[in-house]
Amino acid sequence: MGLALVIPPLAGAGGDMALGSGSGWGLLVGGVVGAVASTVLGVKRRALSWVAPLPALVVAALAAAVHLSTGPSSAGGKSMSTDLIRxxxxxxxxxxxxxxxxxxxxxxxxxxxxxxxRRAHV
Structure with missing residues (x-):
């Protein structure tokens, strides 16, 4: 279940990093695929209480990693907080x-x- 959540967005983030475009379509598509896969598996295993909030956290962490590795540095008077907001x-x-x-x-x-x-009651 955990790998189903992490691998697709990681692959998408890797694609974004290879293209040097920052967090973009690869991360978005990978995040959705990972969220769907982990939620389906979580429903089957009755583990939704901890699976449901995780996709947002995984995507946020990967987006931060992509941005920090490909994004602009904090040069020219920009602060790190400005970069984090971006x-x-x-x-x-x-x-x-x-x-x-x-x-x-x-x-x-x-x-x-x-x-x-409904079918069972009919």
Whole structure:
């Protein structure tokens, strides 16, 4: 379950780093794939209490790593806090997409559960 969460966004971040574009589409797609995979596995193992919040944290950590390795340095009067705000803003779409994927998987699983209950009562 943990590898399903970490490997896809790590691969996407690696692609972003190889292209030198900072946190971008690779991290976003990898984060969504990792979030969906880990949530599906978490639902099957009944471990959602700790799986659901993790995609955002993984994507944020990888976005910070990508930014620190490829982003502009704090030269020319810019402070480190300005750089941190920039990477946080750049990473927000990937974080939001990963958590939205978690919610989508949970919604689908909830609907499937309701349909199964209705069929059992008919």
């Amino acid at each position: 990477w946080a803003v750049a990473a927000f779409p990937a974080i939001a997409a990963a958590e939205s994927a978690v919610l989508a998987v949970l919604a689908v699983r909830g609907l499937q559960s309701l349909r199964g209950r």
